[in-house]
Amino acid sequence: MRLESVTPTNYEAALALSVRPEQEDLVAPVVKSLAEAYVHPEHAWPRLIYDGERLVGFLMAFLDIPWNPDRDPADRRSGLWRLNVAADAQGNGYGRFAVRAVCAEIRSRGGSRAYVTWEPRPGGPEAFYLKLGFRPTGERSGGQTVGVLDL
Template identity: 75%
Template sequence: MRLERVTPENVEAALALSVRADQEDLVAPVAVSLAEAYAHGENAWPRLVYDGDRLVGFVMAFLDLPWDPADDPDDRRSGLWRLNIAADAQGRGYGRFAVGAVCDEIRARGGTQVYVSWTPRPGGPEPFYRKLGFRPTGEVSDGETVAVLDL
């Protein structure tokens, strides 16, 4: 497994990547993520997940972004912004690999915590993130549970 930058050569494949139908309400499509990455410049870290030559996923981190500027302008965080694993590639460790790569990138930049949020519902990603060691903070952001992992 490896991560690659999004390039003119692989962007069409990235845009075609889709999660299972029952997960579409849980994560934005790759096209939305790439638009947000463009808008946020160096604070976004989008990468494609490959197994050999096969594209199996997309992951994007947020790096040192203000969490809630209206509440505390000095509260800046890094974490997992998006994780899309192709419908036919789920359950094979690609998501765990991608989250580990985000943690490695944040650690390399001096970060000590990684944040993530999820929609609390049956069939949602909470068990996956808890298994990786994320713990809820007690915060809710846009209806999503906020969790943190200490590095």
């Protein structure tokens, strides 16, 4: 498994990635993530997940963003913004690989915590993130649970 940058050669394949139909309300499509990466280039870190030559997923990290600048301007966070693993590739460790890769990138930039948010509903990714060691902070972001992992 490896990560690759999104390029003119592979972006169309990235746009074609889709999660399972019952997960579509849990994560934005890749096209929205790439648009957000375009308008927030100083904070977004989009990458494609490959297994050999096969594209199996997309991730996007957020790096050093002001979390709540009105309350605490010093509170800057990094973490996993998006994770899309292709419907037919799920259950093979790609999500785990993606989270670990984001954590390694955050560590390489001097970070000591990784954050993630998830939709708190049956069939959502909460169990996945808890199993990886994230713990709820007690905060909500857009109705989603905020989790943190000490690196």
